Amino acid sequence: MSKLNESKKQYNDIEIPSELEQLVSKSIQTVKMEQKKPSFKKLGIGIAAAAAIFVASVNMSPALAQSLSTVPILGSIIQxxxxxxxxxxxxxxxxxxxxxxxxxxxxxxxxxxxxxxxxxxxxxxxxxxxxxxxxxxxxxxxxxxxxxxxxxxxxxxxxxxxxxxxxxxxxxxxxxxxxxxxxxxxxxxxTLPSLFKDNGYIDAISNYIKDEMAKEMEADETIMYWIASEEEIGFETIRPDQTFSITADHKLTISFDKYEVAPGSMGVITFEIPSGIIKEELISDYYIR
Structure with a gap:
């Protein structure tokens, strides 16, 4: 039996336990027990065929996908x-x-x-x-x-x-x-704080987001945000552990959970922060540009 078919059989034979911890542990242990690294010669396939198998396998067999991660050419693809x-x-x-x-x-x-x-x-x-x-x-x-x-x-x-x-x-x-x-x-x-010199970024980002919220509401009456004011309780500032991400083109995004700053109908809300407004707050432009 080929290494590829053997890996498929191992995955298909995995039993689904009744408890999540047992299920996850068994999946991880299956991967850890894979000691031999298959090569393209052993699998008897070319690069194009390997790529096709990889795409299909990630969806139908996580265990097989992790096994393929030991192949040098494919290893950098699997994240x-x-x-x-x-x-x-x-x-x-x-x-x-x-x-x-x-x-x-x-x-x-x-x-x-x-x-x-x-x-x-x-x-x-x-x-x-x-x-x-x-x-x-x-x-x-x-x-x-x-x-x-x-x-x-x-x-x-x-x-x-x-x-x-x-x-x-x-x-x-x-x-x-x-x-x-x-x-x-x-x-x-x-982490979000690790990107900045001090806590000055909190006000810079928060003020930008509140301005954007106000602009969106003025432009579209169906949009509603909860912004804090003297009369209303609502969004004031982001937290140091606020959900964030860095885009492929090195922009910072800040996200809010459903119901956190707006009605549930608006779902999870994300703002991209212009790099110019936080430029002076950043430790460097290595991540955010």
């Missing part, structure tokens, strides 16, 4: 794959949880800490969903739904930004977004 997807469909109770996994960093301490965090986030969601589902069943039933997914928002030679979304999909649904931004060359996690 984030799904460890596993948990789907629960039981009458009016629905959950769809995707667990991302970052691969390819030589800084294993950073790689492991991020992946462990993603596992923990989904474990909390899974256990919370199970508890709420059982509580609803005890009082006669109800509707319950939760979704977690992720998106690679930036992937360049320098930057990897991965956003994770958690959404309650029943009733007045809520959505939260968390983003990690990694310096791929230096293999460090970038």
């Amino acid at each position: 984030v794959v799904s460890v596993q997807e948990i789907i629960i469909e039981e009458d009016t109770y629905n959950a769809d949880l995707k667990v991302p996994n970052i691969t390819g960093l030589t800084n294993k301490e950073l790689e492991n800490s991020l992946n462990e965090k993603y596992i923990a986030e989904n474990k909390v969601l899974y256990e919370g969903f199970q508890k709420e589902m059982e509580a609803l069943k005890e009082v006669g039933g109800g509707n319950l739904g939760v979704v977690s997914t992720y998106e690679v928002v930036t992937d360049t030679d320098e930057i990897l930004s991965i956003s994770r979304y958690e959404a309650n999909i029943v009733g007045s649904s809520s959505t939260t977004m968390r983003t990690d931004t990694i310096d791929k060359k230096n293999e460090i996690l970038i």
Whole structure:
């Protein structure tokens, strides 16, 4: 049996456990046990064929995708794959949880800490969903739904930004977004405060966002933001841990969860910050230009 077919069989033979922690741990252990690195000669395929298999495999077999990451030519392509997807469909109770996994960093301490965090986030969601589902069943039933997914928002030679979304999909649904931004060359996690000399950036960015909110509302009466004033409670300043990302063209974006600064109908809201208004606050123009 070829190495490729063997990897497919190993993935298809993986049993889905009842608990998220067991499921994720088993997927990770399967990958760690892959000691032999396949080569193109052993697989008997050319570069074009390998690329086709790679595209298909990431979607249908995360374990196979991680196995292929050991191939030198493909290794640099693989940044984030799904460890596993948990789907629960039981009458009016629905959950769809995707667990991302970052691969390819030589800084294993950073790689492991991020992946462990993603596992923990989904474990909390899974256990919370199970508890709420059982509580609803005890009082006669109800509707319950939760979704977690992720998106690679930036992937360049320098930057990897991965956003994770958690959404309650029943009733007045809520959505939260968390983003990690990694310096791929230096293999460090970038935080918002680490980009700036001091806390002066908070007022600079916050004032710009409030001005943009006011302009959007003036231009379109269907748009509504909650801006703090003497009469109203609302958005005043961003937090030091505000969700942010760095785009492929080195621009800073700031994001707000659903309901954080506006009605739920506007969803997750993101503002791109002009580099000119924060230029004097930046430590350097290495990340933001």
